[in-house]
Amino acid sequence: MALNDPNQVAPDAPGAEWWRHAVIYQVYPRSFADADGDGVGDLPGITAKLPYLRDLGVDAVWISPFYMSPQKDHGYDVSDYCDIDPLFGTLEDADTLIATAHELGLRIIADLVPNHSSDQHEWFQAALAAAPGSPERARYLFRDGRGPQGQEPPNNWRSVFGGNAWTRVAEHPDGRDDDPQWYLHLFDSTQPDFDWRNPEVGDLFEEVLRFWLDRGVDGFRVDVAHGLLKEESLRDQVVEEGEEPDSAAPINEERSMVERTLRDEPMWDQPEVHDVYRRWHDVLAEYDGDRMLVAEAWTQTPESMARFVRDDEMSQAFNFSWLLAPWSAEAFEGVITGTFAALADVQASPTWVLSNHDVVRHVTRYGGGAQGLARARAATLTMLALPGSSYVYQGEELGLEQVDVAPEHRQDPSYLRTGEVGRDGCRVPMPWSGEKPPFGFGPGEGQPWIPQPEGWADLTVAAQQVDPDSTLAFYQRALAARRALAGTTSEVEMLDLGTDVLAFRRGPVTVVLNCGTTPVSRPRGEVVASSGPVSDLLPGDTAVWVRD
Structure with a gap:
């Protein structure tokens, strides 16, 4: 392909x-x-x-x-x-x-x-000093709380950094004690979200x-x-029965794309x-x-x-x-x-x-x-x-x-x-x-x-x-090899070289990555770059570029 x-x-x-x-x-x-x-x-x-x-x-x-x-x-x-x-x-x-x-x-x-901005941004400081419904507050997402005295947050959203995504103005160090509103922060409470509809x-x-x-x-x-x-x-946020709302934190690399589609x-x-x-x-x-x-x-x-x-x-x-x-x-x-x-x-x-x-x-x-x-x-x-x-x-x-x-x-x-x-x-x-x-x-x-x-x-x-085998030296060689490759085609052809092997061809260069533990034969040709020592065999956990 x-x-x-x-x-x-x-x-x-x-x-x-x-x-x-x-x-x-x-x-x-x-x-x-x-x-x-x-x-x-x-x-x-x-x-x-x-x-x-x-x-x-x-x-x-x-x-x-x-x-x-x-x-x-x-x-x-x-x-x-x-x-x-x-x-x-x-x-x-x-x-x-x-x-x-x-x-x-x-x-x-x-x-x-x-x-979002800092809560120390002049706009947010002005919003805290202003009344609900004011133009200053309209730059951020201020909303009244739920419940009889507005003691519950406006919705069930959670912060990426954990906890509630809403903070009551009265709970902010600079807030007013009699203020009924909350403000949204999808991250820390010191990072209020702008209202981009304004x-x-x-x-x-x-x-x-x-x-x-x-x-x-x-x-x-x-x-x-x-x-x-x-x-x-x-x-x-609609959640499955028995589950809690979740921000789907963007810093969580363990959450796969597939899991987030639902x-x-x-x-x-x-x-x-x-x-x-x-x-x-x-x-x-x-x-x-x-x-x-x-x-x-x-x-x-x-x-x-x-x-x-x-x-x-x-x-x-x-x-x-x-x-x-x-x-x-x-x-x-x-x-x-x-x-x-x-x-x-x-x-x-x-x-x-x-x-x-x-x-x-x-x-x-x-x-x-x-x-x-x-x-x-x-x-x-x-x-x-x-x-x-x-x-x-x-x-x-x-x-x-x-x-x-x-x-x-x-x-x-x-x-x-x-x-x-x-x-x-x-x-x-x-x-x-x-x-x-x-x-x-x-x-x-x-x-x-x-x-x-x-x-x-x-x-x-x-x-x-000063170490030619160092990771730094490897990066310098790899980046130099990439520059030499830049003038070639951008068509990538995937190759099937066996289980645990990722391989593709780009112009005159074949790239092989052995993700397994058993050495595999590498393509014939000039070794342009490798991530570790290679011979006619490509060890596990190693990649190589070979030019025809």
């Missing part, structure tokens, strides 16, 4: 936008590089490390939120979308970062958080887009892109959300340089994901299917064929991603230790052979595993609300050099904001740069 990517075009033809086949590196700014020694990463730290990213071989850098914020959710609670939090630097630092990246041939993608909200975010486009950003990753519009009635989700993926992105598409089209939008849209099906990337909406949507899949050749083949099938009708290019700041690192998901690392490298090499864009999360090029962060150091609001281990383990700061923490993360000798493991000395960038 041949799977055709419709976007294989000449470099100067329409449809040859840079983002269609880019490798994009995600920086979580708190944890990337600390220039001022306060234990928290910052914009000058990122700027200083941009040559490292250029040498790694990526095309663009996506930076998680750096806006003004109380940091209740580490920047995903924004109080001012047009200023930089002093924790990370200044607007001048942002301008320097963008300019430096462009000088190095790298593009910058900013993270935009339009579903035109003032759309106007605000057009101004935000233009502010950052004028400063030179090349695109935006849109947080919770499927969540902006809720079903207008705000009705109860759910009633009046808080997610409403048809009207696409009007927002058509407007944004038109804004970006006014700017040169192929500015782009990529959606974080945890939708229920590949088909609903594809609606976000119709030609008058967003450029891309994260394809989380591979991230959700178990270690299985059959599952991976299903991801590949299903992705191309879903995108065929909308003429969009796919994205591929294995880790990010919200999920367990894939070395750990694949078993941890030597086996997990071997599988992670093999999956990465296979992913990089596919047409479309690939996203790399900081530290995966070092083979970092999920860290078991001690409870006293956990800061994820989902942990603080539920007591369940949250996302801190994939956010531990990067090790750059040295024999002990902070491993060159910043000046000084103290531990950073989340402590690093003592045993990371062999995993630092400096240690791996």
